[in-house]
Amino acid sequence: MLEARELTLAWGDGREVVRDVSLRVATGETVCIVGRSGSGKTTLLHALAGLTHPRSGSVFLDEKDITGEPGHIGYMFQKDLLLTSKTVLDNVCLPLVLRGVSHEQAREKALPLLERFGLGEVASRWPSQLSGGMRQRAAFARTYLMGSSALLLDEPFSALDALTRTEMREWFLSVTGELGLTVVMVSHDPDEALLIADRVVVLVGNPAQGHPATLAGEIDVLSLKTASSCREGQTFELSSDFLEAKKELLELLGD
Amino acid sequence: MKRHHIIPVATVAGLLVLWELACRGGLVPAFLLPAPTQVVAALVRDAALIASHSATTLIEALAGLVVGVILGFVLACVMDRFEVVAQALSPLITLSQTVPTIAIAPLLVLWLGYGLLPKVVLVVLTTFFPVAISLYAGFSSVDRYQLNLMRTMGATTAQTFWHVKLPAAADQFFSGLKISATYAIVGAVIAEWLGGFSGLGVYMTRVRKSFSYDRMFASILVISALSLLLMRAVDVLEYLCVPWKRVERKQK
Numbered sequence: 001m002l003e004a005r006e007l008t009l010a011w012g013d014g015r016e017v018v019r020d021v022s023l024r025v026a027t028g029e030t031v032c033i034v035g036r037s038g039s040g041k042t043t044l045l046h047a048l049a050g051l052t053h054p055r056s057g058s059v060f061l062d063e064k065d066i067t068g069e070p071g072h073i074g075y076m077f078q079k080d081l082l083l084t085s086k087t088v089l090d091n092v093c094l095p096l097v098l099r100g101v102s103h104e105q106a107r108e109k110a111l112p113l114l115e116r117f118g119l120g121e122v123a124s125r126w127p128s129q130l131s132g133g134m135r136q137r138a139a140f141a142r143t144y145l146m147g148s149s150a151l152l153l154d155e156p157f158s159a160l161d162a163l164t165r166t167e168m169r170e171w172f173l174s175v176t177g178e179l180g181l182t183v184v185m186v187s188h189d190p191d192e193a194l195l196i197a198d199r200v201v202v203l204v205g206n207p208a209q210g211h212p213a214t215l216a217g218e219i220d221v222l223s224l225k226t227a228s229s230c231r232e233g234q235t236f237e238l239s240s241d242f243l244e245a246k247k248e249l250l251e252l253l254g255d
Numbered sequence: 256m257k258r259h260h261i262i263p264v265a266t267v268a269g270l271l272v273l274w275e276l277a278c279r280g281g282l283v284p285a286f287l288l289p290a291p292t293q294v295v296a297a298l299v300r301d302a303a304l305i306a307s308h309s310a311t312t313l314i315e316a317l318a319g320l321v322v323g324v325i326l327g328f329v330l331a332c333v334m335d336r337f338e339v340v341a342q343a344l345s346p347l348i349t350l351s352q353t354v355p356t357i358a359i360a361p362l363l364v365l366w367l368g369y370g371l372l373p374k375v376v377l378v379v380l381t382t383f384f385p386v387a388i389s390l391y392a393g394f395s396s397v398d399r400y401q402l403n404l405m406r407t408m409g410a411t412t413a414q415t416f417w418h419v420k421l422p423a424a425a426d427q428f429f430s431g432l433k434i435s436a437t438y439a440i441v442g443a444v445i446a447e448w449l450g451g452f453s454g455l456g457v458y459m460t461r462v463r464k465s466f467s468y469d470r471m472f473a474s475i476l477v478i479s480a481l482s483l484l485l486m487r488a489v490d491v492l493e494y495l496c497v498p499w500k501r502v503e504r505k506q507k
Contacts, residue, residue, distance in 0.1 A: 049407050071409025081404045085422030085499050094418065095408045126502045146408060 001027055002048070002150040002182060007057035009040065009047050016212035017043045023201060025150065030176060030183040032193040034249065035203035040213040041186040044203065045152050048184060049075045062149060074146035076153045080139035082127035088138050089114065089123040095146040110145060117141050133164040137171070144179070153185040157192065169196060190249045195237060198222035202252040217252045219245055289469035294476060297469035304458070309477055311453040315371060316439040319378020323435060326379060327386030335394040335420070352384050356445050364450040374446035374454070381442040382435035389431030393424025426500070429493040436485035440478055
């Protein structure tokens with residue numbers, strides 16, 4: 001379980017970005033943080049990853065205090081950040097190699113995962129030879145191989161075209177379900193958030209103008225998905241519950 | 256032969272023909288500017304002697320280049336690791352390159368004698384700079400998100416250097432190395448001009464004193480050839496060490 005307790009974050013110049021944010025993500029749950037551009041979503045994710053020290057508050061992973069300590073949670077950035085100097089396989093192996101696993105053992109462990117992610121045939125290629133969707137899948141495989149019990153994803157599909165984004169979303173849902181991952185994802189797209197997440201939390205504020213972001217509310221999407229699937233027998237995306245949830249989400253965002 | 260090869264070859268061939276015609280037609284006195292054919296004849300005539308002098312120059316240049324590259328590499332790494340060192344050394348390194356090589360060479364001969372050492376030291380002084388500066392720029396240009404990614408994976412400073420910084424700076428390193436390679440031969444020749452017993456610079460000084468301008472041009476030709484050879488060697492090294500760039504270039 002990943003938990004943020006009363007996190008307050010600030011920029012280097014002292015201005016507050018996020019104020020008193022508490023968040024609890026259960027094991028196997030996918031939580032999506034939605035907010036406008038510049039509302040501090042990425043800063044919050046950085047703090048959860050231990051990349052920045054909060055001004056106050058703490059982050060716990062499975063009851064262990066990991067505040068300001070990177071290396072405990074897998075983090076997939078907006079850009080895939082595949083190293084151009086390594087093949088796809090070696091990129092995916094990197095977290096294992098960094099932990100001292102031999103290259104051979106790391107490759108043995110990574111190859112089945114690449115096969116599972118549909119990247120088996122391109123394992124020996126360079127990142128520049130992959131499509132955008134393939135690169136994102138490779139980056140996700142690398143994040144997964146960090147072996148942490150929770151993953152942080154910062155708008156992982158934002159750089160993709162609409163069609164690939166839809167494909168990737170479906171792929172992501174099947175993989176996270178299959179692997180039982182605990183995920184905190186950031187998005188500024190309400191539709192994407194509702195389709196992917198079990199729960200959506202809304203971050204509202206404008207730190208650049210002196211209004212630190214706070215949590216405005218949350219929507220329990222999982223129970224809506226379960227209800228609509230039982231009642232209407234159709235995909236959540238086409239259900240009236242989806243439209244209701246979207247309306248509520250936009251209201252929370254202040255639209 | 257491809258078009259991008261034909262154009263430069265044809266240009267050089269055309270200039271050589273013009274040069275030959277200008278000399279043979281008497282437009283330029285032969286003692287001032289020998290014809291290309293006379294230069295080639297001098298090269299063939301003195302081949303053994305030039306080869307022996309070239310060997311000395313090449314040894315000095317290579318020894319100096321290797322030490323210069325190591326020095327440049329170490330400096331760039333230290334400057335990247337410790338910002339205060341970068342702030343302290345940057346002006347000094349730049350200042351060291353504003354002093355003309357020709358002004359340092361006599362001092363080195365005075366301090367270190369007429370042997371190999373002053374030549375090697377001069378080559379080191381001229382070759383470390385391009386490597387140090389280009390490599391340091393390469394290290395500094397690494398995407399900060401890549402560095403953050405390594406932090407999230409719990410990488411140590413050494414691991415980040417090895418997996419991210421070094422490969423990312425490879426392009427700039429080899430650009431600097433190519434410049435250093437050309438400086439190496441020229442640096443060795445300049446050092447030889449000002450004192451020594453062997454080397455292309457010594458050979459040039461001797462033939463200049465005897466007004467053998469055809470042999471003078473022959474040695475210039477050899478100096479250019481050696482510089483090109485070293486640059487080509489750097490290209491091969493880059494080809495072997497940076498395989499991912501080949502793919503990226505092909506795609507472009």
